[in-house]
Amino acid sequence: MENSFVELNGRDRAKALFDHGTARELVGPLDNLYSPHLMPQGIVPESDDGIILMKGQIKGLDSVVISMEGAFQGGGIGEVGGAKIVAALEQTLKDNQNGHKEYPIIVFDTGGVRLQEANYGLLSISEIQNMIIALKKYVPVIGVVPGRVGAFGGMSITSAMMSYLIATDEARVALNGPEVIEQEAGVREFDSSDKNLIWNTLGTKQRAATGLVDEIVDDDVDLIKDAIVAAIQEKKDSHRTENVDFYLSLLKDIDFNQPMDTEEYRKLFPTVKAGNHHIAEAQKSTTAKDKSRGRLWFEKLTGIENAESEVSTVLHATVDGKEFIAIVPDTQNKRFPRVRAGEVGLMEGFTVAKIVNQVIEEDQDKEQKRPIVCIVDVPSQAYGYKEELIGINVALASSAAAYAKARQAGHPVIDFIPGDAVSGGFLAHGLQSNRMIALGDDSITIQAMSKASAARITLRTIEELEEATKHVPAMAYDVFNYTKLGALYKRIDSIKSWDASDKNVARIQKEIDAAIDSTKGQPTDLSYRYTNEIAVNEGRVATLKMRKAVEDQWNN
Known part of the structure; x- marks a missing residue:
């Protein structure tokens, strides 16, 4: 197709958006900063790690374009490429803070986390999201989803945070790909061989009709440029992650035990009126609840026995000046059967977002901001x-965005991880924290995807996947290898996940208080993860090299 944007590769897409002769690539292929984690797995790396970064002008506007190459590892985000995106957005933020208007555009062509670098991908995506939330205070952050791969996984959560999201008819946007849903929930839940079902559900016509995409543009370079410029000049912002009350009202109108097709949802969506919602604190009860490590520690740290809430899977309470939040199982959950084991779903994402936004609002005029403690399981x-x-993806984006805003506003956000921290659930509830404290327990899983799904997506057997984890700590599933990445503030080996004795609870309370104190006078960003001793010497060496390269080339 003449003048097609979709048919271009990632580099040519970036070039095509700029005015003639203004584009300058930063940290390109000749800089040879590639991922060090692929060769040990027998995978040939790319010298730009599949992320193209350019500066220039679009219709005379100083702009930064970040474009993902979907043909390399499905556009997956790993450590090096993720660091390039974060560093570019950080430099763009600094320019805008210094009075130089500069507009960031992200071209999505990605399956989300690069599973061959799993936990690096999750960390990077959360750091990208943090920068987007910070930048939106100054300029619109524009997203474009051309097609081919689309925007999936954790990067679909990122796409939901954009000020304005433009797509073509050939694009798809979804958190979970059909193959993953089929693997995890069965073919009756989502038949990945039904192409019509996939496009009708995840395609942009449906997404635009139901608020997940803001504008559909024909596959033409000039039309896409015009749409980007209009979004910038008109300061378009859908405030997608702020529409929490709307979605909480919408969820009340849907019976999740009854079938619903795309047409029914398209008819329902515009009829919903946003009500005012307030999420009350958890209360003590006499009825025993489903056990989980998250619930156990929430109840012990808050002193609320058999804690229950109007949303059965989300508990929160302010105790001793700290706001505690946990997501817990409800095996009898009749309305939302897909979250019975403690997964983070629609209600959980929007409810946590509402709680955190309540805390921000209540403390907005206070000099001392309330610490928020995420109990992660x-x-x-x-x-x-x-x-x-x-x-x-919007539900999880709303939660992650709320945590990021709270932290940036001065609320210390502290993770306590006594249980699992996996995939989008962790992005929504945990990865926007200043500090992470984890128990050193073999039963804890920290990862981007279950082994079965990761094996299917990467075309490996589970045995091959486990062998690869021996060479790449970021692919491992245990907290001990996770420590090597430098993400943790502290790992406590002397306390196990289910051992919430009075002595151990007192110890954890002290550790949380120490983590809160450690944030005083420190940046409210996520830089601790790549500036601590483990990160500098081992875990984030490639991140720091990329950050320096972007900084050195930014104004040269």
Whole structure:
């Protein structure tokens, strides 16, 4: 097709957006900063790690374009490429803070986390999201989803945070790909061989009609440029992650035990009126609840026995000046069967967002901001057809964005991880924290995807996947290898996940208080993860090299 944007590769897409002769690539192929984690797995790396970064002008506007190459590892985000994106957005933020208007555009062509670098991908995506939330205070952050791969996984959560999201008819946007839903929930939940079902549900016509995409543009370079410029000049912002009350009202109108197709949802969506929602604190009860490590520690740290809430899977309470939040199982959950084991779904994402936004609002005029303690025990995000139809990526984006805003406003956000921290569930509830404290327990899983799904997506057997983890700590599933990445503030080996004795609870309370104190006078960003001793010497060496390269070339 003449003047097609979709048919271009990632580099040519970036070049095509700029005015003639103004584009300058930073940290390109000749700089040879590639991922060090692929060769040990027998995978040939790319010298730009599949992320193209350019500066120039678009219709005379100083702009930064970040473009993903979907042909390399499905556009997956790993350590080096992720660091390039984060560093570019950080430099763009600095320019805008210094009075130089500069507009960031992200071209999505990605399956999300690069599973061959799993936990590096999750960390990078959370760091990208943090920068987007910071930048939106100054300029619109524009997203473009051309097609081919689309925007999936954790990067679909990122796409939901954009000020304005433009797509062509050939694009798809979803948190969970159909193959992953089929693997995790069965073919009856989502048949990955049904192409019509996939496009009708995840394609941009449906997404635009239901608020997940803001504008559909024909596949033409000039039309896409015009749409980007209009979005910048008109300061377009859908405030997608702020529409929490709307979605909480919408969820009340849907029976998740009854079938719903795309047409029914398209008819329902515009009729919903946003009500005012307030999420009350958890209360003590006399009825025993489903056990989980997250619930156990929430109850012990807050002193609320058999804690219950109007949203059965989300507990929160302010105790001793700290706001505690946990996501917990409810095996009898009749309305949302896909979250019975403690997964993070639609209701969980929007409810946590509402709670955190309440805290921000209540403390906005206070000099001392309330610390927020995330008790993390999330086995994954929810895998379900209705979850994708409605937009679980928006639910998780709303939660992550709220945590990021709270931290940037001065609320210390502290993770305590006594249980699993997996995939989109971790992005939504945990990865926007200043500090992470984890128990050193073999039963804890920290990862981007279950082994079965990761093996299927990467075309490996589970045995081959486990062998690869011996060479790349970021692919491992245990907290001990996770420590090597430098992400943790502290790992406590003397306390096990289910051992919430009075002595151990007192110890954890002290550790949380120490983590809060460590944030005083420190940046409210996520830089601790790549500036601590483990990160500098081992875990984030490649990140720091890329950050320096971007900084050195930014104004040269």
